[in-house]
Amino acid sequence: MANSITTDKPHWTALAAEKKQRQLESIPHEWIVTPPSDSTLDVSAFPETCGLLNAREIEITNTSVDVLLEKLACAAWTAVDVTTAFYKRAIVAHQLVNCLTEIFVDRALARAAELDDYLKTTGQVVGPLHGLPISFKDQLCIKGLETTIGYASLVGQYADENAVLIDTLIECGAVPFVRTNVPQTLAWPETFNHVFGRTTNPYNRSLTSGGSSGGEGALVALKGSPLGVGCDLGGSVRIPSAFCGLYGLRPSYGRLPYYGTRGTLDGQDSVLPVLGPMANSVVGIKVFMKAVINTKPWLNDPLAVRKKWDEDEYNLVDHGSGKNLCFAIMWDDGVVVPHPPIRRSLEIAKAALQNAGHKVVDWKPIKHKLLGEITRDIWNAGSAEEYMITTSATGEPLITSMGLDVANVTVASFRPQNDGMTAYQLWQLQKLRQKIRKEYLDHWKATASETGTGRPVDAIICPAAPFVATPHGKNRYVDYTAVWNALDYAAAIFPVTTVDSTLDGKAPPHAFYNDFDKDVYEMYDPERFRNAPVCLQLVGRTLEEEAVIRMTEIVDGVLLAAK
């Protein structure tokens, strides 16, 4: 009687309400603040002025990952102090932008205390991330906690064990301390669901924080976490990183252990999801990647690639030791022309790199439109069935828009366009994708003739999206990130500037590639995007994480020097 089991399940509204209530109760009462009214759009300064954090806690939470780790390792700051400071700031952030899902203060502080004891007793750190609080997107299972990935239907399902990456980070000495909000199904580049509601952008709450790791993006931007872990299937680490002004990395398939993550489209073996770090500094990204890879994740995750952290690759041995790099700028992807602030950020990057002695050429995108279409078709080969099965037991409706007025919107562009296909049809798509991956790799290799360095282009610099953080419901194009998922290229996000209405006036209409390009053009008005961070993306080839991190450090360095 399978039916009687499913109909016994509480209706989704009851599940959502009960969970939301439990979340509220998990917040220490003394950490409740009075947030500014909804009309205050920029809340980025609030955590430091609200009075909940003392001067030392503000200092701790403003410290970058490398220095935090030094202070923790020499016991200048205890893990309990550091965890408490970030927890308080995270809870403040949550009251501003609604970024958290799971809150477990006692558990995190108990873990921190253990680490302090260990250091005191042995004089040794537990590992390279000793005492560092780390936040996680609501996909990384933690034993004893729920992982709802934005579905009311999944409330009440508690994990039996940790995701491999959680165990790995615990082995490294980290303190998992909060989990962060996502969109229902995870397959949106914004963040809204029936359980936890909407996460907004701390620099302008009328804008989205991006998605699907949008809770993480908003939290890290408010310095409520020194380091966050997101998941990227089509841009879900990079879009919120870009919209919230962060550094973020999308590693190649299998470079980090994914096993034990609750995902969307599980069992889809083609365009794979990957976990990736998000931080306020590129050094945070590096420290994290090196620490995790040095634990040999392939011993615990069958899909993790047996590839050590390679210091030669980090030192750009295959890229002329990083002295005279050649970057290729992709000004647009041939489908949607970016808004003025994005264009300006590319010009800033170009000038800074050239002034620093690097070469800059133009990147010619090939088949991005087709790659995007194939990738969506692969995901949608079985997505509708999965969403239906996940929600049907509780009657939970599928969300059809990320807009503020959901009821007035019908079917949005990110929903599956078909009712699935046969395995054979899927294989034909996957075969075509492999062919394009080969063409793209050859295309990259062939740039050796135009760089003047004797090497192909060292990295591509391109937008992360054709716009900065959009008003809610308006982020409807992910191919600036998703093509690199389809190609499995390592890609990092770095901040360049913020929207400036004086510098970023509306451009005259261009020759539109298509109607959607025109829609995106018409969306632009600098006032609408006031104060939004402007970030770019640096792209290397498959499994080039070390080189991508080092080149991002180089670009970041020349941008800072140029300011």
Place this chain on the structure above:
Amino acid sequence: MANSITTDKPHWTALAAEKKQRQLESIPHEWIVTPPSDSTLDVSAFPETCGLLNAREIEITNTSVDVLLEKLACAAWTAVDVTTAFYKRAIVAHQLVNCLTEIFVDRALARAAELDDYLKTTGQVVGPLHGLPISFKDQLCIKGLETTIGYASLVGQYADENAVLIDTLIECGAVPFVRTNVPQTLAWPETFNHVFGRTTNPYNRSLTSGGSSGGEGALVALKGSPLGVGCDLGGSVRIPSAFCGLYGLRPSYGRLPYYGTRGTLDGQDSVLPVLGPMANSVVGIKVFMKAVINTKPWLNDPLAVRKKWDEDEYNLVDHGSGKNLCFAIMWDDGVVVPHPPIRRSLEIAKAALQNAGHKVVDWKPIKHKLLGEITRDIWNAGSAEEYMITTSATGEPLITSMGLDVANVTVASFRPQNDGMTAYQLWQLQKLRQKIRKEYLDHWKATASETGTGRPVDAIICPAAPFVATPHGKNRYVDYTAVWNALDYAAAIFPVTTVDSTLDGKAPPHAFYNDFDKDVYEMYDPERFRNAPVCLQLVGRTLEEEAVIRMTEIVDGVLLAAK
């Protein structure tokens, strides 16, 4: 009018006959010999006694890869001499066991002459495989040649470009010189098709040479090639290696460049086919792998893993430097009990390893039956549709058995058992497979408690099949190899002994696991398998190619020392 196009295509029988005639004409007339009659089962000595090869050519063809390369590099032997010697022996082999498909003597000799000129002019070799003839399974596309993969329907389709591995080996200085036979669809562990017919085992022509790289196995065994490249989806490199008494390696997904290989189930992104070397010595395997990986295949194949040849891993740094290894012997897989010669070979290996100071424990297989079933279900999710589409245009019938009397056999166990499934259903299978991969990895890791070395088991030693080379049509179980494809573990084949009717008498019946196990038991009679080589398999974990090669050298060394 798609129909009118397809019906214009010649009927498959005409295509097959025309191709077979062209093959015959490609053999230099002076290389035609008079082979022994069909009643002579063991033809392994014939190439050296037939009179076609002179003493020097016999010496060349009996030389192992490492020494061949030394002689070629110092011009003691020219590439033309070496290629001619192997070509003659390959053509003799073909007349004995029908192992070749594409024969292109002039082209290969012209390439060899170029290499000789280069060495003479520059004093340098072109690369680490300078002058080495290499044979290829009939899947690796070579520009200007057909690649029929056992289908009459594909006759007349000429490749526009080389497979990436062909280009890679040319860059290394190799001489591609023949291609070798396969079964129709490639999805059989024996070798028979409508175009080229059946390849037999040189040690006993009433037995199969295995498959699907069965032409390669027979050719290398007769020393008609110093090094062959096969393709392994479920055992297709290892089964013919084991049946023909060779060394063979199944690398992990992406360790060698696969792109440009004409495969079966193309676009299936889950249990992937891999290319792998086959040779008469383990040093041949090592030389090949190191040479190919050192060309950085990831620059030319988007699916190739960016992982350098790692001398530390070869030196077993993670395995106690190879001094006191712990091997785990899997006596049977819990589904089919191996025949007496296989059991004896495991006992020989165990004793030799223990005498050499290594530790030997028993391997407990988990979920092999389920893994095998899932793997077949994944392959068969779209296989029937692919086979139908490939053959329908020419009316070519699908082969339903590898037996001698094909007409009397209807549906065999290797044919698809279903009409395909939806993409969502496929994802559920793939999800289950990932779960088992995790369980298996944890199972391996947990053996650290029983090895006494402080490490988990260093490698598994197990049968490559429950039998040696079977009579034609009787090889109906591949899970001793296919489970490692499903788990993506690196696995090598090495020879141990040959069937000996005195030592390998029929065992008393055991408690049968199932009816099929009973059938396999009843198949055994030492006379039936007379003279067949007995090989075993050494299995490491994913991307442990270097360690697997080194451990195979160690096992090979102690076996030789024990003789």
